Amino acid sequence: GNSVTQMEGPVTLSEEAFLTINCTYTATGYPSLFWYVQYPGEGLQLLLKATKADDKGSNKGFEATYRKETTSFHLEKGSVQVSDSAVYFCAVASGGSYIPTFGRGTSLIVHP
Amino acid sequence: DVKVTQSSRYLVKRTGEKVFLECVQDMDHENMFWYRQDPGLGLRLIYFSYDVKMKEKGDIPEGYSVSREKKERFSLILESASTNQTSMYLCASSLSGTGPPEQYFGPGTRLTVT
Numbered sequence: 001g002n003s004v005t006q007m008e009g010p011v012t013l014s015e016e017a018f019l020t021i022n023c024t025y026t027a028t029g030y031p032s033l034f035w036y037v038q039y040p041g042e043g044l045q046l047l048l049k050a051t052k053a054d055d056k057g058s059n060k061g062f063e064a065t066y067r068k069e070t071t072s073f074h075l076e077k078g079s080v081q082v083s084d085s086a087v088y089f090c091a092v093a094s095g096g097s098y099i100p101t102f103g104r105g106t107s108l109i110v111h112p
Numbered sequence: 113d114v115k116v117t118q119s120s121r122y123l124v125k126r127t128g129e130k131v132f133l134e135c136v137q138d139m140d141h142e143n144m145f146w147y148r149q150d151p152g153l154g155l156r157l158i159y160f161s162y163d164v165k166m167k168e169k170g171d172i173p174e175g176y177s178v179s180r181e182k183k184e185r186f187s188l189i190l191e192s193a194s195t196n197q198t199s200m201y202l203c204a205s206s207l208s209g210t211g212p213p214e215q216y217f218g219p220g221t222r223l224t225v226t
Contacts, residue, residue, distance in 0.1 A: 032212035043217035104154035
């Protein structure tokens, strides 16, 4: 089956710092890749996605590039804000399945 | 916008009680899911449904059952609640088809069993 490995948190940064959250995956076929974000007290919401190799997903200043050769989908943001404090989940879906496999989540804490 | 709502944000129940968690989505999605979220364990799939009256077990179905009598509604039932079912429960829905299976989540129900 598919699997996702995310870096463990929490990741603690100062405002305006550069963010990278690592995600690697194993999957069959041609997977779709996702990043979801969960703000405190809320459910998950889709942040960005990519459906084929070398695609770059982007949203709200966050970016991630689908790297098939390294089976990675690292999340980056050039300048984080306090409001970005949340838990970030990487996910993969493939083989015609509509059920994604989620990583365990990485907590991000941004200090003013 | 897709909206997924859950009947309660917080719930406190006693051991042995029967517990119903309700989820409703308003975008005519075929697929619906129930997850539980625990610190350090991420999301674990309990049950899912791809059509009315259809249900499939996920990774951790023991101690739970589900009901889907209408397309928009998916209920999670704890037949006899136990303290190890204290958790955050998340409902999600998604559209069937050939596109990437994005899921839309509700706000969650934090259940405490005492």
